[in-house]
Amino acid sequence: MNDGLDNLIRRWASLGAGFNAEPSGKNIDLERLLLETARHVPDMARLLIVPATWLHLYGDLIAKRRLRRLIFDELDPEYHAILGLLLDTAQQGTHPLEFQIVIKQLKPFEQAQPLFESARRNSKLAELAERKASSLSRKWSLWCQPVEFKVDAIRPASWILARHPQLRTRADFRGDLRASILAALRYDPGAGDSVFRLAKSAGGSRAQVHNALRNLQMTGRVTVRRVEGANRRQVSLGQAA
Amino acid sequence: MIKPTVSGIVMTNSMSTSTVEKALRRLGEVLVYHCDIEILIVGGAAGMVTGVLPATQTTMDCDVMVYDPPEAMTAVESAADEVATELALASDWLNSNVQMRLDALPAGWEQRRISVGSYGRLRVWAASRPDLIAMKVLAGRDQDIEDLQAMRIRPDDVQFVHEYLDALADKGTQQEQIDDARGLLASLEVHDHE
Numbered sequence: 001m002n003d004g005l006d007n008l009i010r011r012w013a014s015l016g017a018g019f020n021a022e023p024s025g026k027n028i029d030l031e032r033l034l035l036e037t038a039r040h041v042p043d044m045a046r047l048l049i050v051p052a053t054w055l056h057l058y059g060d061l062i063a064k065r066r067l068r069r070l071i072f073d074e075l076d077p078e079y080h081a082i083l084g085l086l087l088d089t090a091q092q093g094t095h096p097l098e099f100q101i102v103i104k105q106l107k108p109f110e111q112a113q114p115l116f117e118s119a120r121r122n123s124k125l126a127e128l129a130e131r132k133a134s135s136l137s138r139k140w141s142l143w144c145q146p147v148e149f150k151v152d153a154i155r156p157a158s159w160i161l162a163r164h165p166q167l168r169t170r171a172d173f174r175g176d177l178r179a180s181i182l183a184a185l186r187y188d189p190g191a192g193d194s195v196f197r198l199a200k201s202a203g204g205s206r207a208q209v210h211n212a213l214r215n216l217q218m219t220g221r222v223t224v225r226r227v228e229g230a231n232r233r234q235v236s237l238g239q240a241a
Numbered sequence: 242m243i244k245p246t247v248s249g250i251v252m253t254n255s256m257s258t259s260t261v262e263k264a265l266r267r268l269g270e271v272l273v274y275h276c277d278i279e280i281l282i283v284g285g286a287a288g289m290v291t292g293v294l295p296a297t298q299t300t301m302d303c304d305v306m307v308y309d310p311p312e313a314m315t316a317v318e319s320a321a322d323e324v325a326t327e328l329a330l331a332s333d334w335l336n337s338n339v340q341m342r343l344d345a346l347p348a349g350w351e352q353r354r355i356s357v358g359s360y361g362r363l364r365v366w367a368a369s370r371p372d373l374i375a376m377k378v379l380a381g382r383d384q385d386i387e388d389l390q391a392m393r394i395r396p397d398d399v400q401f402v403h404e405y406l407d408a409l410a411d412k413g414t415q416q417e418q419i420d421d422a423r424g425l426l427a428s429l430e431v432h433d434h435e
Contacts, residue, residue, distance in 0.1 A: 009297050018301035018331065020259045020289055045383035050300060118387050124428035125386065132381075132421075145383050152333040153300035159329035
């Protein structure tokens with residue numbers, strides 16, 4: 001197994017996704033983790049099944065607007081459909097559909113093909129993949145069999161939040177714009193240099209971000225200060241973040 | 242680290258002690274029962290503890306296909322609940338759902354099973370490599386196909402699975418599933434060496 005995939009699995013293990021791997025990573029950028037997962041899903045079927053189950057259970061922890069922004073800024077278009085399929089699978093049975101705000105921006109793969117490398121390399125397996133493909137995978141033009149959630153391999157929320165206390169706020173916000181703002185401030189260098197930059201990083205309009213910042217400031221999760229000699233305000237994480 | 246044995250020979254593998262192995266050990270420690278119990282695990286966990294599948298390719302859930310005595314299932318599952326709480330695992334990390342497909346276990350598995358370890362009154366066995374291959378060909382899910390490729394099946398494995406599939410028809414398994422399994426088997430690359 002290559003180092004990139006191994007490292008990815010260890011970070012998922014740290015988040016309570018039940019791979020038999022030594023957990024690693026204390027301060028994981030969840031949204032970028034999803035982008036990286038999409039890049040590796042073709043290498044390993046369980047990277048669809050286990051993260052989809054995790055997202056089905058803990059989708060509230062994902063900052064959706066920031067994820068949407070990162071997809072278009074950092075994820076090669078060839079992986080958009082894979083991430084679409086992952087999120088679409090994860091949101092099956094959720095009401096309202098947890099990731100719809102992200103998914104509606106994504107397009108199916110241009111030419112239908114097997115999702116997994118194991119089938120792409122072998123014409124007989126490719127035929128099998130097409131024949132057994134789920135309707136959801138056909139929608140994304142990436143053939144794979146129906147995914148059964150593997151909840152028996154996901155650790156409880158208490159374990160995850162004890163290991164990653166910064167995710168508690170995301171859970172409280174259910175992944176709304178405030179979660180995106182906090183994640184941008186934590187992981188995107190320079191995001192807090194101005195409200196304009198913060199809005200871009202968090203994936204909201206300036207008006208929406210101003211509104212969210214009022215709430216975050218009130219609860220001590222961010223501090224906002226005017227930059228001397230410049231017509232902008234700097235935003236940084238507060239003690240309560 | 243658990244060192245699986247088959248026919249009294251110690252099998253070694255290079256894995257560090259996994260969560261599954263820790264959980265099985267703890268399960269034996271907390272289990273209370275009036276006689277010795279044996280269980281047979283199958284699926285990815287069996288592949289992992291016997292070293293035929295890479296640990297990182299498997300998940301920490303444990304499918305138990307056989308309990309001996311069968312009445313011990315409730316006691317084992319109850320102990321597993323306790324272990325789940327203690328080790329912060331999913332509540333059904335050890336489950337018996339696969340028992341519904343007991344017919345899928347190849348004949349003669351008892352002679353091939355691999356000892357994982359004895360913990361208190363609990364003895365844990367894992368399905369052998371050929372048995373895992375046969376059951377994965379029958380299941381034929383995307384992750385099974387990847388596992389089969391990782392296990393690098395040999396001509397003798399192919400022969401074993403053909404005989405297994407022939408026998409399944411008499412056990413009431415749906416013909417369509419058997420045909421799918423034959424199609425999958427024919428699609429897999431066969432290696433001279435493991």
